[in-house]
Amino acid sequence: xxxxxxxxxxxxxxxxxxxxxxxxxxxxxxxxxxxxxxxxxxxxxxxxxxxxxxxxxxxxxxxxxxxxxxxxxxxxxxxxxxxxxxxxxxxxxxxxxxxxxxxxxxxxxxxxxxxxxxxxxxxxxxxxxxxxxxxxxxxxxxxxxxxxxxxxxxxxxxxxxxxxxxxxxxxxxxxxxxxxxxxxxxxxxxxxxxxxxxxxxxxxxxxxxxxxxxxxxxxxxxxxxxxxxxxxxxxxxxxxxxxxxxxxxxxxxxxxxxxxxxxxxxxxxxxxxxxxxxxxxxxxxxxxxxxxxxxxxxxxxxxxxxxxxxxxxxxxxxxxxxxxxxxxxx
Amino acid sequence: xxxxxxxxxxxxxxxxxxxxxxxxxxxxxxxxxxxxxxxxxxxxxxxxxxxxxxxxxxxxxxxxxxxxxxxxxxxxxxxxxxxxxxxxxxxxxxxxxxxxxxxxxxxxxxxxxxxxxxxxxxxxxxxxxxxxxxxxxxxxxxxxxxxxxxxxxxxxxxxxxxxxxxxxxxxxxxx
Numbered sequence: 357x358x359x360x361x362x363x364x365x366x367x368x369x370x371x372x373x374x375x376x377x378x379x380x381x382x383x384x385x386x387x388x389x390x391x392x393x394x395x396x397x398x399x400x401x402x403x404x405x406x407x408x409x410x411x412x413x414x415x416x417x418x419x420x421x422x423x424x425x426x427x428x429x430x431x432x433x434x435x436x437x438x439x440x441x442x443x444x445x446x447x448x449x450x451x452x453x454x455x456x457x458x459x460x461x462x463x464x465x466x467x468x469x470x471x472x473x474x475x476x477x478x479x480x481x482x483x484x485x486x487x488x489x490x491x492x493x494x495x496x497x498x499x500x501x502x503x504x505x506x507x508x509x510x511x512x513x514x515x516x517x518x519x520x521x522x523x524x525x526x527x528x529x530x531x532x533x534x535x536x537x538x539x540x541x542x543x544x545x546x547x548x549x550x551x552x553x554x555x556x557x558x559x560x561x562x563x564x565x566x567x568x569x570x571x572x573x574x575x576x577x578x579x580x581x582x583x584x585x586x587x588x589x590x591x592x593x594x595x596x597x598x599x600x601x602x603x604x605x606x607x608x609x610x611x612x613x614x615x616x617x618x619x620x621x622x623x624x625x626x627x628x629x630x631x632x633x634x635x636x637x638x639x640x641x642x643x644x645x646x647x648x649x650x651x652x653x654x655x656x657x658x659x660x661x662x663x664x665x666x667x668x669x670x671x672x673x674x675x676x677x678x679x680x681x682x683x684x685x686x
Numbered sequence: 687x688x689x690x691x692x693x694x695x696x697x698x699x700x701x702x703x704x705x706x707x708x709x710x711x712x713x714x715x716x717x718x719x720x721x722x723x724x725x726x727x728x729x730x731x732x733x734x735x736x737x738x739x740x741x742x743x744x745x746x747x748x749x750x751x752x753x754x755x756x757x758x759x760x761x762x763x764x765x766x767x768x769x770x771x772x773x774x775x776x777x778x779x780x781x782x783x784x785x786x787x788x789x790x791x792x793x794x795x796x797x798x799x800x801x802x803x804x805x806x807x808x809x810x811x812x813x814x815x816x817x818x819x820x821x822x823x824x825x826x827x828x829x830x831x832x833x834x835x836x837x838x839x840x841x842x843x844x845x846x847x848x849x850x851x852x853x854x855x856x857x858x859x860x861x
Contacts, residue, residue, distance in 0.1 A: 669845060
């Protein structure tokens with residue numbers, strides 16, 4: 357008799373949660389992690405009552421595999437088993453990538469898994485299992501295949517294996533960091549650059565630039581004007597409307613940048629200007645931000661007022677401090 | 687006819703100017719940005735969320751840490767918007783002030799560490815681009831933006847904390 361476990365994704369992981377429960381035929385937990393049985397595969401075997409196998413040295417027939425444990429950085433292996441619809445536990449926190457990305461879906465694949473992401477499935481949650489727990493426990497005594505395998509290949513492996521795995525981990529993490537960066541670049545940064553470049557093009561190549569310069573320069577080339585901007589942007593009725601995505605602050609930042617570049621605004625006002633255009637930061641997001649911090653509803657309602665009122669004062673104060681700190685910069 | 691041609695020329699000129707700016711942004715900003723963000727993203731993965739959470743739990747006790755180091759660590763490691771989850775380590779009465787401090791830091795940090803808020807880089811970059819166009823270095827601007835940011839979030843945290851306590855008292859709510 358076997359028990360079911362729930363495997364959740366790790367902190368940087370993707371997919372899942374998977375419920376893994378071996379059957380009489382499909383009872384092998386294949387550890388395909390470059391030699392040896394990985395502790396995670398071992399753990400799954402111990403909890404479910406399945407057999408952990410070093411799939412690297414002893415290939416397992418596919419129809420006997422209950423799930424596979426892999427440590428793939430997101431090239432080939434990550435997609436191979438999901439494509440065959442074999443539940444896949446990837447120790448490396450990668451999402452759907454590589455040539456087989458289409459097959460990596462949440463119901464068959466979970467990544468970034470560590471030891472404490474694995475837990476026994478609660479009977480009530482687990483609709484697959486209708487076996488009483490007692491029989492599972494009594495069987496556990498007779499069913500101890502894992503220690504014997506431990507002897508032929510200890511989970512930690514020899515020095516070379518450990519070294520290789522550590523190197524693989526470092527390289528995999530760097531690769532993953534690169535992928536995350538490019539993802540952010542394509543998703544967030546380059547689209548905004550396209551938007552900004554178009555605005556700058558329009559400003560520079562048409563008469564709008566001159567008109568804007570006449571409008572903005574008198575406000576932004578002296579400390580009094582910057583204080584006025586900060587008071588307006590920090591006004592409690594306006595600040596939540598100016599906040600979303602910081603789009604307005606970014607556009608105004610770009611406009612001021614263009615004017616600084618042209619010389620209509622002296623560069624020593626760059627630092628106070630950064631604070632003058634930002635007293636509304638996050639004012640649109642207060643309830644969401646507070647609930648991310650698990651605040652109670654009454655904290656939430658008081659928090660919104662407190663923050664909005666606070667900005668009215670701290671907005672202009674920020675501009676003054678920045679002004680003091682801008683001396684000697686340019 | 688020549689009038690139309692002039693119009694077409696002016697029309698396309700607007701976008702040629704925009705295209706020049708776009709290429710300037712791509713070649714001027716992105717190469718450094720990519721490698722810097724990759725390095726910092728890797729560092730964060732090596733350190734791991736659990737360790738960061740453990741730090742978070744230990745930092746809430748003193749106001750000076752609560753509105754400086756704690757939001758900085760939160761924004762640096764968890765980035766916008768997950769940084770605000772650090773609020774859960776604090777008693778209810780400090781949560782609004784912590785959020786205020788953390789969210790006010792998501793732009794000052796971008797001068798030095800753009801990974802923390804990649805979708806909102808142009809608050810800083812917009813202005814910094816102008817300064818760069820004058821041939822001036824922007825390193826000093828980035829560092830001062832960061833430092834003034836720390837001072838501002840500390841003041842903002844304290845002010846919002848006091849306001850939260852006062853409003854709660856006025857409304858007779860125990861936080």
